[in-house]
Amino acid sequence: MEKSNSEAENKVGKNLHFRRYIIWFWSLFAAGILFVLLIFLMAARGAFGPMPTFEELENPEVNLATEIFSSDGETLGKYYKENRTPVKYEDLPQNLINAIVATEDERYYNHAGIDAKGTLRAAVYLGRKGGASTISQQLAKLLFTENVSGNTFERILQKVKEWIIATRLERQYTKEEILTMYLNKYDFIYQAVGIRSASKIYLGKEPKDLKTEEAAVLTAMLKNPSYFNPMKEEFKNNAFRRRNVVLGQMERNNYLTVAEKDSLQQLPLVTNYSPQDHDEGIATYFRVYLQKFLLEWIKENPKPTGENYDIYRDGLRVYTSIDSKMQQYAEEAVDAHLSNLQKEFDRQNKSNRTAPFRDITAEEKNSIVNNAMRRSERWRILSNQGKSTEEIKNSFDVETEMTVFTWAENKRKDTVMTPRDSILYYKSFLQSGMMSMTPQTGEVKAWVGGIDFKHFKYDLVKQGTRQVGSTFKPFVYATAIDQLHLSPCYKMPKSRHTIEAGTHGIEKDWTPKNSGNDYSGMISLKNALAKSVNTVTARLIDRTGTIPVIDLLRKLGINTENIPPAPSIALGSAEISVYEMVSAFSAFANEGIHVEPVVVNRIEDKYGTVLYQNVPKTRDVLSKETAYTIVNLLEGVTQSGSGTRLRGNWATDVPLYKRAMTGYPYEFENPIAGKTGTTQNQSDGWFIGMVLNLVTGVWVGAEDRSVHFPGIAYGQGATMALPIWGIYMKNVYADENLNISSGNFKRPDSVSIATDCDTFRQEVENEFQELPAELDFYFFMFQNQGDFKERLVN
Structure with a gap:
């Protein structure tokens, strides 16, 4: 019991x-x-730290790059703090969506932000069989949480925050919106923030054009964009293996068949690296000018809230006038000619004791180098570090490893030289500025500010000004024709002409010289401009005065503040930019109407709202008849003057290294109006060429005027600059999609000024049987047949 x-x-x-x-x-x-x-x-x-508000979830803060578009829809570049340009869900290819879901979140469409099954698996196996972060959690981490490198408790707290934010995002957005936001936010490194930048930079194409194996490459990078980066040599195998893992996941989730997976996994890892660095790509000099344009524009055009737009964060879309193909052809033309011309320039400098300079003493050479040293970035940095002048100077004589510009294929060369020698090295390069625009609309189609933006930052289209030589003469002729109603047939003596002291405000006599000391006989204005006869131009400006010429320049868009009212400007002593010269010449091709150059057609915000729409700014400068007469005169330059090498078949049997002088086989047969220009000592070579709907200006020279060819054969504008125009236009005409005219310039309905001198003379002689010899000179002083007949009768 x-x-x-x-x-x-x-x-x-x-x-x-x-x-x-x-x-x-x-x-x-x-x-x-x-x-x-x-x-x-x-x-x-x-x-445990701030959480996003409803408003922040509704409008998460994302830095968006401002994207620059060409007139034909290509991306020229971007301005950004983060190189992110968003895409819409409908712009994502299905193979990319499948790859990401299969690899990153298999049950993406079946959970509400947290994958319970994945979380349990991760907890049981301590992450050895994969993590449990959903795409929504990864987006939450990218948008509203930061990486925590502290203890386990802090990491747990961060994960809790990610879960909460992920569930809120799921309530706020659709699955498609979350996936799109995630891909737009993710940083693929190498300045590729977001899927569109990554696709363009790593594969050279838009996301919608990605093949399945390419989509898998980008998906593979989501795990770790550095360790699985296809551009890093040491990680290419990692990228290849991870890409195949992605393809395997796609097969496992029935997005690919076994056969498709096996076939794609055998393909090599192919990339097309297209960096979007500010120093890379096309139109680099133009993009810098455009950046300044936009920064000025935002000051005067604030948001409705009163805040200024931020071109680095607000995702503006800037539609420019630049044509990507024409820009490409322009850059290729500069490279093709100058790489060739530079070889000849270097050859002629081999025996030059003061190379690359000429006509200066050794002391003057040292002075140029010392001034360059003081303006250099090296000097500024060392000076800020408190180094003495002597220490800084000595540093320029210490050999240093550096990467310099070269005309080799990739334009880069690793070498060892002293900073002082690098200054002389860079001074020796010939540079170029080139701009092309449509005269009727003012749209700038191509802009080449130099030979390589990475090493030569100075823009030689808008920023740089140089003496223009004989390309200035058409302005004098235009003033004379407009004032005095002279015909291109009007003859003037080539003899010496002196403008005496006291005339036009000059202090001493001025007597210009003709090339080749040719002062005999008479010559028509058309031939005088074609042959660039200096004494004829001097006679014209003596008759018109300098002030009317400068007034014309101002109306044509040229800054005249630093142009003195001296007769010597007739021969091109004025310093003018390529931008201004092309702008001014365009009025001749546009029937006397000057249209201010246009670089931006439209600006939109990230929602597509138009913030700016260009309205052309025009001004009537010359009569249609005067403008047409000038074009007729300029056509003579390519028919019988310094521009004739654009005609016929030049240099087909000439060695390549000599073509820098003789030209290329351009064989143009269409109407071309143009003018070459060469300054004293061959320091500057110019060519402005026009067809009906395109005006293009080219300048070639070196940074210092004392760096030049020793003789006129290579140093003239017809050799230095004209070939660039010729190469460019050959490519432009070959591209029929550009619709560049090869037709005649537009002739006004009524033209009283005789432009066809041979026809005009024949008509008069036919009527009067014989033209009295003593009247031969006076014949050319009259503008039309009626005036001359009246004089003969009287």
Whole structure:
């Protein structure tokens, strides 16, 4: 009996103990649940750091790059703090979406932000069989949380915040929107922020054009954009293996067949690296000018809130006038000619003791180098570090490893030289500025500010000004024709002409010289301009005065503040930019109407709202008849003057290195109006060429005027600059999509000024049977047949 009671008591005690255990278990479990809920509640209320508000979830802050578009829809470049340009879900290819879902979040469409199955698996296996972060959680981390490198508790708290934000994002956005936001936010490194930048930079194409194996390459990088980067040589194998893992996941999730997977996994890893660095790509000099344009524009055009737009964060879309193909042809033309011309220039400098300079002393050479040293970045940095002048100077004589510009294929060369020698090295390069625009609309189609923006930052289209030589003469002729109603047939003597001191404000006599010392006989204005006869131009400006010429320049868009009213400007002593020269010449091709150059057609915000629409700024400068007469004169330059090498078949049998002088086989047969220009000592070579709907100006020279060819054969504009125009236009005409005219310039309905001198003379001689010899000179002084007949009758 006692034993039975004892067993009963033990059994009751065990039951009580078990009940206490159960109570403690569920109490602890409940406490754990409450603790977790408390943690989530506290995290949601910001106890462990700020959480995004409803407004922030609705409009997450994202830095968007301003994208620059060409007139034919190509991306020229971007301005950014983060190189991110968003895409819409409908612009994402299905193979990319499939790859990402299959690899990053298999149950993406079946959960509400947290994958319970994946989380449990990660907890049981401690992450050895994969993590549990959903795409929504990864987006939450990118948008609103930061990487935590602290202890385990901090990492747990961060994960809690990600879960909360992920569920809120799921309530706020659709699955498609979340996936798109994630891909637009992710940083693929190498300045590729977002899927569009990554696709363009790593593969050279828009996301919508990605092949399945290419989509897999970008998806592979989502795990770790550095370790699985296809552009890093040491990680290419990692990228290849990870790409194949992605393809395997796509097959596992029925997005690919086994055969498709096996076939794609055998393909090599192919990339097309197209960096979008500010120093790379096309139209680099133009993009710098455009950047300044936009920064000025935003000052005068604030947002409705009163804040200024930020071109580095607000995702503006800038539609420019530049044509990507014409820009490409322009850059290729500069490279093709100058790389060739530079070889000849270097050859002629081999025996030059003051190379690359000429006509200066050794002391003057040292002075140029010392001034360049003081203006250099090296001098500025060392000076800010407190180095003495002597220490800084000495540093320029220490050999240093550096990468310099070269005309080799990639334009880069690793070498060792002293900074002083590098100054002389860079001074020796011939440079070029080139601009092309449509005269009727003012749209700038191509802009080449130099030979390589990475090493030569100075823009030689808008920023740089140089003496223009004989390309200035058409302005004098235009003034004379407009004022005096002279015909291109009008003859003038080539003899010396002196403008005396006191005339036109000059202090001493001025007597210009003709090339080749040719001063005999008479010459028509058309031939005088074609042959660039200086004395004829001097006679014209003597008759018109300098002020009317400068007034014409101002109306044509040229800054005349630093152009003195001296007769010598007639021969091109004025310093003018390529931008201004092309702008001014365009009025001749546009029937006397000057249209201010246009670089931006339209600006939109990130939503597509138009913020700026260009309105052409025009001004009537010359009559249609005068403008047409000038074009007729300029056509003579390519028919019988310095521009004739554009005609016929030049240099087909000439070695390549000599073509720098003789030209290329251009064989143009269409109407071309143009003017070459060469300055004193061959320091500057110019050519401005026009067809009906395109005006293009080219300048070639070196940074310092004392760096030049020793003789006129290579140093003239017809050799230095004209070939660039010829190469460019050959490519432009070959591209029929550009619709560049090869037709005649537009002739006004009524033209009283005789432009076809041979026809005009024949008509008069036919009517009068014989033109009196003593009247031969006077014949050319009249503008039309009627005037001359009247004089003969009287």
